[in-house]
Amino acid sequence: AQSVTQPDIHITVSEGASLELRCNYSYGATPYLFWYVQSPGQGLQLLLKYFSGDTLVQGIKGFEAEFKRSQSSFNLRKPSVHWSDAAEYFCAVVTAGANNLFFGTGTRLTVIP
Amino acid sequence: GAVVSQHPSRVICKSGTSVKIECRSLDFQATTMFWYRQFPKKSLMLMATSNEGSKATYEQGVEKDKFLINHASLTLSTLTVTSAHPEDSSFYICSARGDRGKGYGYTFGSGTRLTVV
Numbered sequence: 001a002q003s004v005t006q007p008d009i010h011i012t013v014s015e016g017a018s019l020e021l022r023c024n025y026s027y028g029a030t031p032y033l034f035w036y037v038q039s040p041g042q043g044l045q046l047l048l049k050y051f052s053g054d055t056l057v058q059g060i061k062g063f064e065a066e067f068k069r070s071q072s073s074f075n076l077r078k079p080s081v082h083w084s085d086a087a088e089y090f091c092a093v094v095t096a097g098a099n100n101l102f103f104g105t106g107t108r109l110t111v112i113p
Numbered sequence: 114g115a116v117v118s119q120h121p122s123r124v125i126c127k128s129g130t131s132v133k134i135e136c137r138s139l140d141f142q143a144t145t146m147f148w149y150r151q152f153p154k155k156s157l158m159l160m161a162t163s164n165e166g167s168k169a170t171y172e173q174g175v176e177k178d179k180f181l182i183n184h185a186s187l188t189l190s191t192l193t194v195t196s197a198h199p200e201d202s203s204f205y206i207c208s209a210r211g212d213r214g215k216g217y218g219y220t221f222g223s224g225t226r227l228t229v230v
Binding site: 035036041042043044045046049050090099100102103104105106108 | 117119147153155156157159162165177179204206208218219220221222224
């Protein structure tokens with residue numbers, strides 16, 4: 001069955017520390033891959049996306065993600081976290097045969113001073 | 114950049130009444146729009162997909178007679194929750210995609226918090 005897995009439900013990091021949020025997908029072919037961020041009570045904002053080309057993708061707010069085909073992963077990273085990064089992060093995919101985004105369960109990020 | 118406006122942001126209604134939520138693409142033509150429902154501390158669940166001028170496609174388990182979706186123009190889609198009940202209370206989010214294809218991203222509205230009392 002097709003799936004998107006975000007293994008970490010909740011992550012806490014100190015401000016200034018590095019961050020990596022994990023995302024694994026299970027599809028027959030490489031899907032289109034996205035990371036979104038959601039602040040409480042808000043909609044989703046696109047951080048970055050990948051569908052071809054360079055496997056290291058740069059996004060907004062200093063985030064980057066690396067697509068690793070061999071591991072079916074698309075992990076999100078940031079070298080130095082800011083307090084304003086505290087939010088819910090969703091990995092999402094859309095496959096070639098589908099029309100809509102399919103979301104992972106999300107990872108809630110808490111940033112401590 | 115692409116902007117999607119969703120209105121209202123919050124609504125409280127009485128049980129048995131209907132509520133309409135609007136989703137507008139402000140600076141692009143949204144050939145396809147999507148409606149999601151999000152439960153507290155949960156991920157987004159796709160309710161339906163709509164293309165301009167055609168009937169919406171509902172996901173399994175979503176009552177199309179309760180959640181009426183209209184996509185009358187390339188910039189506007191509406192979700193009407195009919196005969197709302199407390200169990201319909203949730204956070205509803207719309208998303209729009211332009212004609213550049215799925216690889217170019219999906220833009221989301223800011224969501225609507227519906228509370229049915």
